[in-house]
Amino acid sequence: MKxxxxxxxxxxxxxxxxxxxxxxxxxxxxVGTKNLFELQITENKKKSACKDVYGVLCVQAHACTGNPVxxxxxxxxxxxxxxVNLPDIRMIYRCKEDLRNVExxxxxxxxxxxxxx
Numbered sequence: 001m002k003x004x005x006x007x008x009x010x011x012x013x014x015x016x017x018x019x020x021x022x023x024x025x026x027x028x029x030x031v032g033t034k035n036l037f038e039l040q041i042t043e044n045k046k047k048s049a050c051k052d053v054y055g056v057l058c059v060q061a062h063a064c065t066g067n068p069v070x071x072x073x074x075x076x077x078x079x080x081x082x083x084v085n086l087p088d089i090r091m092i093y094r095c096k097e098d099l100r101n102v103e104x105x106x107x108x109x110x111x112x113x114x115x116x117x
Contacts, residue, residue: 042089046082047083047086049089050081050082050092050115051076051082052096053099054072054076056099056100087115091114092115095109095114095116098111098112
């Protein structure tokens with residue numbers, strides 16, 4: 001270790017270059033990690049919103065058919081309906097709002113067709 005230290009003192013350009021590379025690598029790793037965490041948080045929010053949408057859909061199905069809400073909830077959970085490539089979270093919330101206004105004779109809202117295929 002002592003030889004490395006002595007060599008580094010004799011080579012100011014090498015020291016500067018190694019420091020610059022180290023700082024750049026640290027910055028890139030930090031930014032990459034931050035972006036990955038934000039992506040994971042966004043995906044978790046999308047899945048939560050998707051489950052809310054299917055919860056509203058199950059309540060609507062109960063109101064129209066009389067089937068128990070729990071059966072629908074269990075089916076959604078078992079078939080992992082929200083473990084797909086979900087659209088933007090705003091689209092999911094729009095679907096939820098549109099579902100709240102659907103009557104039994106209405107078709108599925110267009111905003112829901114993107115992820116409820």
